Amino acid sequence: MTLDILHPFSITFMDMMNFATHIGLAHFLLLSAVLFAIGLFGLLTKRGIIPVLMCIELMLNAVNINLVAFNHYMPVDDYSGELMAIFAVAVAACEVAIGVALAFRIYRDRGTVNVDDLNSLKG
Amino acid sequence: MTDVLSFIHFIVNGVMDFLVSIGAPDLIMAGIFYLMAAVTVLSALGVVLMRNVVHSALMLTASFIGVGCLYIYMNASFMGAVQFLVYGGAVAVLIVMAIMLTRRPDMAHSNPSRGALHQLGAAIVAAVFCLVMLIVSMASPFRTEASHLGDEVKGIADLMLTEYVLPFEVAAVLLLIAMIGAIILAKGVSENDA
Amino acid sequence: MMMMNFAAITTEIGIVILMLVTLVMDLLLGRGKSRAPVAYVTAIGLCALLVYTFGLYHGDRSLTFFAQLFIVDNYAIFFKQVFIVGMIFTVLFSLDYARKCIHYQGEFYTLLLSALLGMCTLASANDFVTSFVGLELMTVSFYALVGFRMDPTGTATSGEAAVKYLIFGAASSAVMLYGISLVYGATGSLVFAAMSRNIHLYYAAGLVGAVMVIVGFFFKLSVIPFHMWAPDVYEGAPTPVTALLAMGSKAAGIAVLMRVMYTAFPFIGYYWLPLIAIFSAICMIFGNIMAIHQTDVKRMLAYSSIAQAGYMMAGMAVANAAGMKAVMFYAMLYVFANVGAFAVLCVVDTERGGTDRRDITGLAQASPILAAVMTVSLLSMAGIPPTAGFSGKLYIFTAVVDGGYLWLAVVGFVMSMISAYYYLLVAKAMYRDLAAGEEWRAEPIAVPMLAKITAAAAVIITLGIGIYPEILATMTNIASQTFMR
Numbered sequence: 001m002t003l004d005i006l007h008p009f010s011i012t013f014m015d016m017m018n019f020a021t022h023i024g025l026a027h028f029l030l031l032s033a034v035l036f037a038i039g040l041f042g043l044l045t046k047r048g049i050i051p052v053l054m055c056i057e058l059m060l061n062a063v064n065i066n067l068v069a070f071n072h073y074m075p076v077d078d079y080s081g082e083l084m085a086i087f088a089v090a091v092a093a094c095e096v097a098i099g100v101a102l103a104f105r106i107y108r109d110r111g112t113v114n115v116d117d118l119n120s121l122k123g
Numbered sequence: 124m125t126d127v128l129s130f131i132h133f134i135v136n137g138v139m140d141f142l143v144s145i146g147a148p149d150l151i152m153a154g155i156f157y158l159m160a161a162v163t164v165l166s167a168l169g170v171v172l173m174r175n176v177v178h179s180a181l182m183l184t185a186s187f188i189g190v191g192c193l194y195i196y197m198n199a200s201f202m203g204a205v206q207f208l209v210y211g212g213a214v215a216v217l218i219v220m221a222i223m224l225t226r227r228p229d230m231a232h233s234n235p236s237r238g239a240l241h242q243l244g245a246a247i248v249a250a251v252f253c254l255v256m257l258i259v260s261m262a263s264p265f266r267t268e269a270s271h272l273g274d275e276v277k278g279i280a281d282l283m284l285t286e287y288v289l290p291f292e293v294a295a296v297l298l299l300i301a302m303i304g305a306i307i308l309a310k311g312v313s314e315n316d317a
Numbered sequence: 318m319m320m321m322n323f324a325a326i327t328t329e330i331g332i333v334i335l336m337l338v339t340l341v342m343d344l345l346l347g348r349g350k351s352r353a354p355v356a357y358v359t360a361i362g363l364c365a366l367l368v369y370t371f372g373l374y375h376g377d378r379s380l381t382f383f384a385q386l387f388i389v390d391n392y393a394i395f396f397k398q399v400f401i402v403g404m405i406f407t408v409l410f411s412l413d414y415a416r417k418c419i420h421y422q423g424e425f426y427t428l429l430l431s432a433l434l435g436m437c438t439l440a441s442a443n444d445f446v447t448s449f450v451g452l453e454l455m456t457v458s459f460y461a462l463v464g465f466r467m468d469p470t471g472t473a474t475s476g477e478a479a480v481k482y483l484i485f486g487a488a489s490s491a492v493m494l495y496g497i498s499l500v501y502g503a504t505g506s507l508v509f510a511a512m513s514r515n516i517h518l519y520y521a522a523g524l525v526g527a528v529m530v531i532v533g534f535f536f537k538l539s540v541i542p543f544h545m546w547a548p549d550v551y552e553g554a555p556t557p558v559t560a561l562l563a564m565g566s567k568a569a570g571i572a573v574l575m576r577v578m579y580t581a582f583p584f585i586g587y588y589w590l591p592l593i594a595i596f597s598a599i600c601m602i603f604g605n606i607m608a609i610h611q612t613d614v615k616r617m618l619a620y621s622s623i624a625q626a627g628y629m630m631a632g633m634a635v636a637n638a639a640g641m642k643a644v645m646f647y648a649m650l651y652v653f654a655n656v657g658a659f660a661v662l663c664v665v666d667t668e669r670g671g672t673d674r675r676d677i678t679g680l681a682q683a684s685p686i687l688a689a690v691m692t693v694s695l696l697s698m699a700g701i702p703p704t705a706g707f708s709g710k711l712y713i714f715t716a717v718v719d720g721g722y723l724w725l726a727v728v729g730f731v732m733s734m735i736s737a738y739y740y741l742l743v744a745k746a747m748y749r750d751l752a753a754g755e756e757w758r759a760e761p762i763a764v765p766m767l768a769k770i771t772a773a774a775a776v777i778i779t780l781g782i783g784i785y786p787e788i789l790a791t792m793t794n795i796a797s798q799t800f801m802r
Binding site: 025029036039043049052053056059060062063066067070074075076078080081083084087088091094095098099102103105106109110115118120 | 445446449450453457460461464472473474476477479480481483484486487488490491492494495497498499501502505506507
Binding site for chain 2: 034058079
């Protein structure tokens with residue numbers, strides 16, 4: 001079943017209802033895109049180190065949804081997408097650990113955790 | 124007694140047949156999906172919009188759990204378990220601990236954002252990304268049938284210990300290094316041994 | 318049942334063993350003892366590994382670890398040698414720096430080796446899982462290493478640089494992973510070769526995914542629109558770590574980017590080759606122009622390394638054996654030029670507490686050897702004739718012109734001339750006479766013997782390659798015959 005938006009006039013109301021009630025790959029892709037976009041928005045607007053880390057975690061979660069969904073709806077019997085997602089989880093945990101340690105260190109050195117206040121390196 | 128039971132059985136079967144005939148299982152599954160998707164997306168929005176960083180962390184955990192439920196929805200229950208344990212457990216605790224260690228006097232405004240113009244720019248970037256991904260996901264084949272119902276854990280383990288054994292080993296080194304790095308960065312140099 | 322071929326991963330096993338040895342040695346040495354033995358063991362072990370890797374060069378049958386997923390071809394071996402050489406020199410010239418400015422020296426060497434392990438994994442990776450994990454091992458080690466300076470003068474900038482690196486690095490990993498997931502969704506595989514055979518790579522998802530993967534790599538390589546982190550991180554990081562970021566991490570990024578481009582996305586080259594050429598030109602132009610205004614030498618070298626990445630990408634855009642050969646030749650000689658410059662900066666940073674241009678004034682009087690080393694290394698980066706940089710740029714521009722990108726070669730040539738200007742500004746600061754109202758900083762510098770030997774060796778090799786490039790050219794010829802025939 002293909003929903004072909006390249007021909008917009010071929011979309012009927014029934015097609016749209018069908019799309020809304022039959023959950024498939026596209027729904028998960030859209031969800032993950034929205035989650036990634038929210039993370040991106042936060043990454044660009046947040047000032048604190050810890051909120052920025054949280055937003056990066058949201059982005060990595062979006063990626064994992066993508067990987068698992070692609071794997072689930074893949075026509076072959078293969079789990080490499082989920083495997084990649086598990087490696088992504090491990091890597092994300094490492095990054096958070098280092099990030100939290102750095103936030104703590106910056107707080108101790110400077111008494112602040114805001115990215116904007118870190119401006120001693122400007123040439 | 125048997126009559127009553129068979130009557131109930133009859134009624135239940137009839138109702139089930141009726142529900143299946145109007146596509147109710149699909150509707151119910153769709154409803155569950157939308158519920159979990161709403162939890163995930165709304166709490167992700169909460170992470171970005173909350174003014175108190177502790178509330179943001181709570182929302183983040185809710186979002187993690189929503190994502191984990193979505194994995195289980197996709198029959199990836201092992202992935203769901205990993206999600207609950209690592210993200211819902213470890214990462215959430217780490218972040219809350221970091222908030223606690225870098226405590227500020229005024230928690231109510233502990234999660235500041237940049238100016239309105241900056242936010243507008245970021246919103247445009249995010250919206251453009253969503254639009255691109257909307258086109259991409261619509262243009263790719265829209266599949267609704269999952270193909271494999273095999274043993275997920277066995278499938279992953281087979282891959283992890285044969286083809287992808289090398290990244291598995293490298294990931295072990297990665298975890299060790301992250302541990303050493305985090306300990307040293309957080310420990311710093313205390314005054315008496317500097 | 319397939320067998321795991323452990324002969325293919327001997328280099329990596331060696332590095333892991335060395336890493337664990339340094340970790341245990343650090344524990345056994347006890348508090349307050351010198352950590353120099355750890356550095357010596359690291360350097361000697363790496364030298365042994367370097368000699369061993371020469372034995373891995375082979376004819377036409379490459380070793381693979383398991384089902385083609387980890388391939389030890391001549392290309393990978395050459396890049397591993399680039400990383401190992403850079404690491405050996407860095408460990409040797411930074412011995413004195415580490416003693417004075419790094420508090421946790423034992424762990425410092427452990428993390429250096431783990432970064433090396435990540436780079437070596439990257440050079441051999443033949444699928445996205447291995448390359449992603451290798452890339453993250455390298456960058457996570459660097460996040461920690463950048464923040465490793467904890468003495469009172471350096472701790473603030475070092476921690477700040479580490480935070481910036483972490484945020485940009487993690488965000489770029491997320492973008493790259495998103496791209497990988499789209500490419501996986503389009504092609505159903507994570508293995509480069511299987512990916513390139515799948516026609517669905519041309520679908521929207523595959524193309525957008527490929528673009529996002531490339532953007533992720535551009536972030537790691539600090540290609541110009543994605544470079545904002547690089548100058549701050551280079552300036553704030555401990556000097557030996559800056560050196561490794563400039564040579565190792567960049568060469569590793571180039572190595573894996575070339576493999577991804579040529580083996581995973583070869584048939585969409587029609588789209589990405591002009592793109593690479595354009596970004597290469599942007600890097601050369603803006604990297605060099607922004608470098609002119611920098612007063613901090615480390616920061617200047619950061620911009621200059623962006624420009625150097627531009628030259629290497631110019632060779633990549635040609636996409637034939639000659640271009641690849643030129644890129645690899647350049648990567649190797651850039652290591653030696655960098656070692657020379659950073660060995661000097663390391664000594665200056667240790668002795669005078671900074672790497673600003675005023676910290677190197679009068680260096681020609683304080684230590685003529687260091688001033689000479691710095692000058693030759695910078696001239697090599699600018700590509701002035703008797704040095705290796707000249708032959709490297711000659712190879713690159715010849716390949717670029719033969720590949721039909723005359724305009725790119727012209728841009729590169731003009732920009733090399735401009736770059737000579739700011740390199741010579743540094744030389745001028747070391748040799749010039751006193752301006753009115755200035756004080757000489759000519760108090761003699763105690764240059765550690767090892768740093769002197771290392772720097773001199775790097776300069777001799779730089780001049781040697783410049784005068785007689787055949788040996789390195791032959792090696793790169795062998796290595797470039799791997800997937801470009």
